[in-house]
Amino acid sequence: MKAAVFYGPRDIRTEEVEKPKIQDNEILIKVKACGICGSDLHMYKYNMFSVILLRYLKKGGIPGHEYSGVVEEVGTKVVGIKEGDRVVALTSGGMAEYVPVPCFLNDNVFKLPLEVSYEEGATLEPLSNSYHAMMKGKPSKGENVVIFGAGAIGLGLVECLRALDIDINKLIVVDLSDHRLNIAEQLGADEVVNARKTNPRIRINKLVESIPLPQAPEMKMPKVDIIYDCVGYMKEHKGPIVLQQAINMASVNTGRIVVHGIFEGNVSLNIVELVAKQINIIGSFGFTSDEAKKSLELLQTKKVNQSKIISHKFPLDKAKEAFETQCKIDESVKVLIKP
Numbered sequence: 175m176k177a178a179v180f181y182g183p184r185d186i187r188t189e190e191v192e193k194p195k196i197q198d199n200e201i202l203i204k205v206k207a208c209g210i211c212g213s214d215l216h217m218y219k220y221n222m223f224s225v226i227l228l229r230y231l232k233k234g235g236i237p238g239h240e241y242s243g244v245v246e247e248v249g250t251k252v253v254g255i256k257e258g259d260r261v262v263a264l265t266s267g268g269m270a271e272y273v274p275v276p277c278f279l280n281d282n283v284f285k286l287p288l289e290v291s292y293e294e295g296a297t298l299e300p301l302s303n304s305y306h307a308m309m310k311g312k313p314s315k316g317e318n319v320v321i322f323g324a325g326a327i328g329l330g331l332v333e334c335l336r337a338l339d340i341d342i343n344k345l346i347v348v349d350l351s352d353h354r355l356n357i358a359e360q361l362g363a364d365e366v367v368n369a370r371k372t373n374p375r376i377r378i379n380k381l382v383e384s385i386p387l388p389q390a391p392e393m394k395m396p397k398v399d400i401i402y403d404c405v406g407y408m409k410e411h412k413g414p415i416v417l418q419q420a421i422n423m424a425s426v427n428t429g430r431i432v433v434h435g436i437f438e439g440n441v442s443l444n445i446v447e448l449v450a451k452q453i454n455i456i457g458s459f460g461f462t463s464d465e466a467k468k469s470l471e472l473l474q475t476k477k478v479n480q481s482k483i484i485s486h487k488f489p490l491d492k493a494k495e496a497f498e499t500q501c502k503i504d505e506s507v508k509v510l511i512k513p
C-alpha cells in the first residue's frame with residue numbers, strides 16, 4: 175500500500191510499504207481523509223512529539239491521527255464494529271491507504287453518522303480539542319472572550335461557543351492572517367483583530383466595556399474574562415508572546431487564560447500582573463471520549479460547519495506538498511490528505 179513516511183525534519187515521502195495485518199483486537203480501516211494537525215507541523219519542522227504522532231515502521235513512521243474511513247477487516251475479538259462501517263479513529267498512522275487500529279468503540283473509534291462526510295469526520299479530533307478547551311474556560315453569559323490563533327483549534331472554539339448558545343457578550347479573535355480572520359467572522363466572531371496591523375490590547379480595550387476595579391472602584395478596567403491561547407510559542411514568530419499579552423489583558427479576579435498552544439521552547443514571562451490580578455492560567459490538552467461524542471453530535475446536527483475550515487485537499491502522493499501548504503498560515507487552515 176501507499177503511505178506518507180516521515181524520516182526527519184522536512185523529510186516526508188510517499189512510498190510503497192507493507193499492507194498491515196491486523197491482530198484479534200484490531201480493525202483495518204481503509205482511510206478516506208486525514209487531516210494535518212498543528213502537532214504534526216511541530217514534528218515536521220523540529221521532530222517534536224514523533225513518538226506519539228507516528229505509527230512506526232522498520233524505517234521512519236506514518237503520521238496522521240485525524241482521520242476517517244471505512245472498516246475493511248475486523249479482528250475476531252472486536253465487538254460492535256463490522257466490515258463496511260464508516261468510522262473515525264484517533265490513533266496514529268492515518269496518512270496511508272490502510273491503518274490497523276486496536277479498537278475500543280466510543281473511546282478511540284467512533285461510528286460516523288451518515289449525515290457527517292468523511293472529510294468532516296476527519297476534523298472530529300481537532301473539534302474535540304476545541305470543545306475540551308472551551309469547557310476548561312467555563313464560559314458564561316455576558317462574558318467577553320478573546321481567542322488568539324484562528325487555526326483549526328481557535329476556529330473550532332468559535333464554532334463550539336456559538337453552537338452551545340452560551341450568550342457570551344463579545345467574541346473576539348486575534349490572528350496574523352486576514353484569510354483566517356475572515357473565516358472566524360463567517361463562523362460567528364463578533365470582532366477580529368490582525369495583530370500584524372493593530373496592537374491587540376489597544377484594540378480590544380476599545381471593543382469591550384470597562385468595569386470598576388474591585389479594590390478601587392474609582393478606577394476602571396477593560397472586561398476581558400476569558401482568553402484562549404491557541405498559539406503558544408513558535409520559534410519563527412518574533413512578535414510578543416501571546417501568553418504575556420493574555421496576562422496583561424485579563425480582568426482582575428475573574429480572568430481565566432486557557433492555554434492550548436504548544437511551546438516550541440522556553441519563554442520568559444513577567445508575571446507581576448498575574449499575581450496582582452489573581453488570574454488563572456489553565457492548561458488544556460486532548461479531550462475525553464464524552465467530549466468527542468458531544469463534538470460528533472455537533473457535526474451530525476450541523477450546529478458546527480467544519481467544511482469552512484477545510485482549505486486544501488491533496489492526494490497521498492503529494493503528502494510533502496500538503497505539509498508545506500499547512501505551514502503557510504496565510505493560505506491554509508486545515509489541509510486534508512485523501513488516500
Ligand SMILES: [Zn+2]
Nearest residue numbers: 211240299300
Ligand atoms: Zn490533532
